[in-house]
Amino acid sequence: MALKKWLVVFIVFIVSNGLLYAQEAASVSLVFVGDVMGHGTQIKSAFVPETKQYSYEGCFKYVRNIFEEADFTIANLEVTLAGPPFKGYPQFSSPDALAIAMKDAGVNAMVTANNHCVDRRRKGLERTIDVLDSLAIPHTGTFKNQSDNERNNPMLLRKNGIKIALINYTYGTNGIPVSKPNVVNFLEKDVVVADIEKAKKLRPDKIIAFVHWGLEYQTQANKEQKMFNQVFKENGVDVVIGSHPHVVQPIEYEEDHFVVYSLGNFISNQRTAPRDGGVMVRLELTKIGDKTEVSDAGYYLTWVYTPIINGKKEFMVLPVTAFEQDAQFMDAKAHKRLIKYGQEARNIYKNNIKIKEYFFDKNLPGWVKNSPLLSGVGQP
Template sequence: MEMFMLPCVYASGQNDTLSLLFIGDLMQHDAQLDAARRSDGSFDYSACFAEVSSEIKRADIAVGNLEVPLGGKPYSGYPAFSAPDEWLYAMRDAGFDVMLAANNHCLDRGTEGLVRTIEMFDSLGFDYAGVYRDSVERVERYPLLVEKKGFRIAFLNYTYGTNGIPVTPPAIVNRIDREQIRRDILSARRMKPDAIIACMHWGIEYELLPERADRELAEWMLSLGVDHVIGSHPHVVQPIEVVDTLSDSEPHVVVYSLGNFISNMSRLHTDGGMMVKLLLRKTPEKARLAGCGYSFVWTSRPVLSGKGNFIVYPSQVPLDELNTAEKSRMDLFLTNVRKLFKRYTKGINEYFLERK
């Protein structure tokens, strides 16, 4: 379908609208640790989000996929991550509101690291979904209900697995299990939210198109009352579909993979990602999707830029801010992903960030 677009509009100042921004994988590899480490042993990530923080802060609710635990020292990158607490401070300062934590790396530092991550969320005032200290906490905090500007948004979050690492009871990691998801959707519906959004850690790494199983799972969740589906894990961007074939005839956004927002990955298609914006509007009956769009981002690494840290750039960054090597890699990412989206994406268009 082709639906109306509000490419760059947040309808700021209008109390009948709510903007949501979904942001892809927030990784922390060894090279990122090295770049941010200071002589006193602390870490400085202030440069990482400087070029995109205004867009993150502009959203009423900004949601990020934190794909590393805050497990304490010793800090480490792939394959068993543990990021410094400063990494979460940087996300708070950049404007993130909600952290998604159900992913295949959430147990990289075991259950102790998972619990410490939850403690850090709580200490910095983040809303979060996907991991819990025990069943009591899950009942109290899940589905995650976020209230803003008179809107009530219910978030669900699940992962396909945890790299074979078991969670030690009573801690809980939300796994993709249809019977559990069905019960959780019913719980979300009883909250009478304006929208239910399922955030899924699924798919096959580095595949540019979603698996049939992901499509079927998305359709099944929509049929049970989920309004929109946001996916992550493949570390590459996958196409988006706006579905309007259900009995309610309402548009439902399905994002199969947001890709990497920031990482040290450099193989083809992995050095960039996207932000997806949803605009909801209050009506007498319910909140309706008033607009949506996606905006690509690309991560420059010190090995390319010669600068001190990793920097996330919007797709329309002025060329004089990048050197020849950076321009070449960014152009390659954008050319490939726009070609992919032109062929497969339906019902949603690219928008461009307002420059600071």
């Protein structure tokens, strides 16, 4: 599907009491990205010996035009940017270059409330905020103090006359206490309801919740996820986006309420199926008069390719539909797994009615038609 980025403004004619009225309509598009992980192998891969610096530029080059086409691309940053020493699991701290590469690829908002957000305690939480602020990337979910929470909870996104309030929560922080005066948004009913009421006072056109919840590696939502989704729905949240299980879970869209129970991994070194892939969900909101609705909803399946190039493991997020019929630079084993992952994910989505799969258009501007890393490619 070829998409172009423009302000969609058209005239809608409404008949009332026999009179014809004209109203303008405007749209805004959003892409939601799942778990951005930073395992030790990823950090090692990003290190450039010649400069002693880190670079993640190659990780996102095959999806960046999807990001850039959207008005907002929102990702779950599931690491801290706490500075050195850089380490992966179990207490993550990734180089700032990860956030820089994501911004360069088109990610222009992030959520930070997840079970790893206090891996490096107060220093890690606050430095993560400082780095995102220095990059002018809006964010929400973790805060230096209550004053910061009051300013940035919810995160407001504005485009084309449409205002979106986004709230973000996590089920926990792996048992690590939150240092005072830091604030982390926990998934607690009283907190959620109070935040929704606060968001409503800002009179947004839509309220979106990005939630870290569920059980790891389970491809179906559990009772707690369904219960909290109902809390969001009953209190006026229009869209719920889930993360944490590290695998794809179902999408439901009914009665003007849209929920993605889990986006799965966007990028990580978790290679055991089905943790090796994820989904990017794209929504379009259209406003006519005072009413804003989801006018289009769909998803792109993604899979992480990890070839050995010149003796080093690389990481590349690939849109599945771009490679299923065209292996391009992929080795046979990896190509077979990409196809299998697509089948597994589509089986989870087999009951979708109003949500379609987007097929990646390689004619879009920015698509990398041939990998510059063809030489030295080995088995993943």
